[in-house]
Structures are given as structure tokens and as C-alpha cells.
Amino acid sequence: MKFVIQVNEGPYQHQTADSAYQFTRAALARGHEVLRVFFYHDGVNNGTRLTSPPQDDRNIVSRWSALAAEHGLDLVICVAAAYRRGILDESEMKRLDKDAHNLAPGFRISGLGQLIEGVVLADRLVVFGD
């Protein structure tokens, strides 16, 4: 079955990102296809590679990147939510004339249309948030 997963909250403050990750991993292990993971609202904060938790804590961001590398997951960060919160890739850094970019490996920035298109193509939308 084809899934789209929506993540509405950032890492660490809420269990949201953990639940979404565990669900995504379980869905893949069950042989399902995860068409897209869409990070929306504060969920875009899951995509900054500058995340640096203490050594005894999980790295929520690199965990997503690793899952994407292993399974070819499409991790999409909502563009409007991302720019508001300072999540940028290299080309947008240049375009917006900023001095840094921070998008983590395996993530890409795109529009809300990606969520809607994914949901139309998928069999299930599962939303995690606060």
C-alpha cells in the first residue's frame, strides 16, 4: 500500500517526530511504499543538519537522513514554513542573499502541492503532530 506521512512538529519538544519515524520504519518493514514524508508547520525543523544533540540522545535529523538513504525516501520540507523558520538549501541561500544554509542530506524543499499530489496518489495519509 502507498503511504504519505505528514509531520507537523519539530524534533525533541514533542514526541511527534519520533512517532512518525517509528511508524515510517514499521511501514517500510511491512513492505509498504512510503511515497513521501512531508514536513509541515514546525515540522520543517526536522530538516536542519545543524542539529547537535548530546551523545546519549538520538539524532532525530540524521535518523531521517539515514532512513532516506537506505530506502530512497522522499523527504519534503514545506517551502513557506521552512523560509519562515530559517531552513534553507544552498540555492535558496544564494537567492535570498543569506550567509548560510542548513538543509540536511536526503531532504528537499518544495511546496504544499507536493503534499496534496502525494495524498491524491497514495492510499493512506497518516498525520503526526501536536
Place this chain on the structure above:
Amino acid sequence: MSILHTVNKSPFEKNNLESCLRYAKNGSAVLLIEDGIYAALAGTAFEKAVVTAMSELDFYCLAPDMKARGFLESNMIDGIKLVDYAGFVDLTVEYEKVQAWL
């Protein structure tokens, strides 16, 4: 067209469970995750509301979230089924859509 409803808030803090129960149709299911698992406990002020709802809805509780919070299957209201993340995935397949009461 049956719905799997997910509730991730404690009923002691937020009204998500209450709203979910108000709008969940006969034959749909409720899965309690994260802080929502407190609604699955026996002997709480919400037990009666959950038991009443169980005559029309199937109740599930995410075991990893319950275990993380120090509760066991023996603490749960009889008839609520425990699932792991794989079981959560299976429920989303079994029901035709998922409504998250966030």
C-alpha cells in the same frame, strides 16, 4: 468507509479524546498513542466514557508508548487491544482512512 482515529493527548489535559468520541462513527476504531494512552487505563475518571464508547468503537493502544510511561497491559481497561508500531501500520491498512485528533 471506516476510519481509524488517532488520539495523542491525555484526556486529563486536552479535549481531543472527547472530540474524537463525539465524531467517531459506529464501527470505526480509536488508537491511543503518545500521551493518549492514559485514556486506556482502568480506574481513571475517563474509564466510564471509554467503556461506554467501546460498545460502538474498537479501542487500541500503542504498547511502546504505554511501556515507556510505566504502565502494563494489566493496568488497561479490559477489551482494549495493545499493538506495536507494526500493528499501528496494519490498522491504517485495515481502516480506509486515518483521522488524527491533534
Place this chain on the structure above:
Amino acid sequence: MKIKKCLYVNRRAPYGTSYALEAIDMVLIGSAFDQDISLLFIDDGLFQLKKGQDTADVEIKNHSPAYRAFEMYDVEKIYVSKEAMAARGLKRADLLVDVELLSDSRIKELMDEHDIIFSF
């Protein structure tokens, strides 16, 4: 592209969180995908439709005029819970758009009849 029946469920008051604003963005973008769109307001979501919102002093953009523009995007099905209105002391005249009032028991069916539920 397939046409799916999409229900946008709004449960939260405006300004305290950004969900109301995000829902508007998504409805406007979603309308370009030629999907069958309905909006449902339950719980505190009703407060999004309150007339007379003035955000000048909180310096947040007032997004409520967007609800009146929905018609131009062919988003015409706006449903509101009758019980939630009564619980909050709101009347139809307090709302800034025309809505269809539904009982909570009818809303159960409405949610069932849609292919996709987006919750805000």
C-alpha cells in the same frame, strides 16, 4: 489526476497557533489540483469564522478575509457544527461567511463520505 473528496477539518482558534493560516494556504493551493474540497469547522475552529477580527495591535496578519475569497476558488462547501456553535454562544450572524450548519451526527457521516481528511 484522480479526483478525491478532500475534507479540511479545522478544530483550532485563530492566532493562538498558525494552523488556521496554514489551512487557508492549503485550501487555496489544493483548489488548483481540481479536487473536490469541503471545509468543516468543529470545536474551536469556529472562532476562525468570527466577524470583526482586527489584528492590528498584535501585529499578526489578519487572514480572515480569505474565507470570503474561497468562493472564487470554487470552494463553496463550508460546514459548521451546530452543537459547537451553541456551546460557544455563536450565531450564524456572528460568522463572516455563509455556512451550512450540520448536527454532530451528520458530521460523522460527512467524515465517512470523504476520501481524505486533512486536519488542522
